[in-house]
Amino acid sequence: MLLLLLGILFLHIAVLVLLFVSTIVSQWLVGNGHRTDLWQNCTTSALGAVQHCYSSSVSEWLQSVQATMILSVIFSVLSLFLFFCQLFTLTKGGRFYITGVFQILAGLCVMSAAAIYTVRHSEWHVNNDYSYGFAYILAWVAFPLALLSGIIYVILRKRE
Amino acid sequence: MAPGAPSSSPSPILAALLFSSLVLSPTLAIVVYTDREVYGAVGSQVTLHCSFWSSEWVSDDISFTWRYQPEGGRDAISIFHYAKGQPYIDEVGTFKERIQWVGDPSWKDGSIVIHNLDYSDNGTFTCDVKNPPDIVGKTSQVTLYVFEKVPTRYGVVLGAVIGGILGVVLLLLLLFYLIRYCWLRRQAALQRRLSAMEKGKFHKSSKDSSKRGRQTPVLYAMLDHSRSTKAASEKKSKGLGESRKDKK
Numbered sequence: 001m002l003l004l005l006l007g008i009l010f011l012h013i014a015v016l017v018l019l020f021v022s023t024i025v026s027q028w029l030v031g032n033g034h035r036t037d038l039w040q041n042c043t044t045s046a047l048g049a050v051q052h053c054y055s056s057s058v059s060e061w062l063q064s065v066q067a068t069m070i071l072s073v074i075f076s077v078l079s080l081f082l083f084f085c086q087l088f089t090l091t092k093g094g095r096f097y098i099t100g101v102f103q104i105l106a107g108l109c110v111m112s113a114a115a116i117y118t119v120r121h122s123e124w125h126v127n128n129d130y131s132y133g134f135a136y137i138l139a140w141v142a143f144p145l146a147l148l149s150g151i152i153y154v155i156l157r158k159r160e
Numbered sequence: 161m162a163p164g165a166p167s168s169s170p171s172p173i174l175a176a177l178l179f180s181s182l183v184l185s186p187t188l189a190i191v192v193y194t195d196r197e198v199y200g201a202v203g204s205q206v207t208l209h210c211s212f213w214s215s216e217w218v219s220d221d222i223s224f225t226w227r228y229q230p231e232g233g234r235d236a237i238s239i240f241h242y243a244k245g246q247p248y249i250d251e252v253g254t255f256k257e258r259i260q261w262v263g264d265p266s267w268k269d270g271s272i273v274i275h276n277l278d279y280s281d282n283g284t285f286t287c288d289v290k291n292p293p294d295i296v297g298k299t300s301q302v303t304l305y306v307f308e309k310v311p312t313r314y315g316v317v318l319g320a321v322i323g324g325i326l327g328v329v330l331l332l333l334l335l336f337y338l339i340r341y342c343w344l345r346r347q348a349a350l351q352r353r354l355s356a357m358e359k360g361k362f363h364k365s366s367k368d369s370s371k372r373g374r375q376t377p378v379l380y381a382m383l384d385h386s387r388s389t390k391a392a393s394e395k396k397s398k399g400l401g402e403s404r405k406d407k408k
Contacts, residue, residue: 109325
């Protein structure tokens with residue numbers, strides 16, 4: 001039972017780390033010398049010594065991606081907090097409904113962020129020498145994991 | 161000696177602050193407020209808000225003056241004047257047919273509207289208010305930017321999405337708990353009434369209770385342990401099933 005609890009906790013923290021990394025790290029799109037994320041657009045000069053960063057464009061879709069990523073982090077943190085609360089206050093045999101609902105919401109938020117980015121990023125740059133960076137992939141990985149951990153919370157009962 | 165010196169140093173500053181706030185502030189009697197920046201689309205109109213705070217009552221001799229300094233230009237020209245209850249639009253500059261007075265001095269409002277914006281209207285507008293005898297004060301400036309399409313400012317969408325979704329989630333959560341609370345209270349009241357009925361039943365004769373048992377709802381049958389007929393057990397299971405569904 002303790003092992004299961006630790007596993008759930010580990011899954012949750014893994015999701016949280018993934019969300020944080022994909023929100024912060026500047027690797028959503030990478031190209032030759034370019035690194036782009038939700039917040040800034042960085043260009044490394046040919047010599048590789050100087051790095052210029054300027055803040056990303058303020059288009060509405062990018063702002064909504066930023067907002068949904070922040071929301072997913074908020075929901076996931078809230079869910080972790082609520083999990084600890086419910087762990088000590090829940091009656092025996094009860095289910096972690098609120099925790100699970102918030103974790104599923106976090107999953108849905110990160111899904112919508114990644115989906116909006118996938119659809120709209122092409123209008124951001126013109127040339128095709130871009131590929132997705134690891135932060136973008138981590139965001140997509142975080143989505144099923146968050147959903148899974150949310151569903152586990154909803155299904156599991158507290159130990160009788 | 162040494163520890164005493166630093167502790168005494170803040171007191172003159174405090175005294176100076178107190179002095180300035182008590183004595184000097186009445187001389188800065190009139191304060192004018194405008195937006196810092198205003199965005200407008202080409203061909204549309206924009207309202208330049210101007211209000212003020214004065215220690216005196218609003219007098220009849222109140223006057224508003226709007227001055228315009230083009231972007232990159234050096235000297236400001238007067239474009240609008242309000243005095244003695246009458247608005248005057250200056251006959252110079254590009255604004256003479258496009259300014260409309262929408263202010264109301266009694267509400268401390270000296271706003272104007274500029275119609276039919278053009279790219280050449282980019283510049284700084286200065287609002288100056290004199291409310292005799294209150295005439296000393298700072299003016300306030302608003303910068304107009306004319307765009308083809310007015311951009312949303314950074315953070316508006318971000319804040320709206322975050323605030324909106326958080327608000328909706330909190331509202332739903334609140335609603336859920338409210339409904340559950342009401343439901344539990346109703347359940348408890350029903351339970352109390354049923355137990356009261358059961359108590360009353362023991363006092364009465366068994367015939368009476370069996371007659372009433374036909375008409376009572378399913379929940380009543382669930383609590384009726386005295387009966388052992390097949391029909392009653394069926395009802396019982398149905399009632400239990402329903403209650404379990406409700407708990408979910």
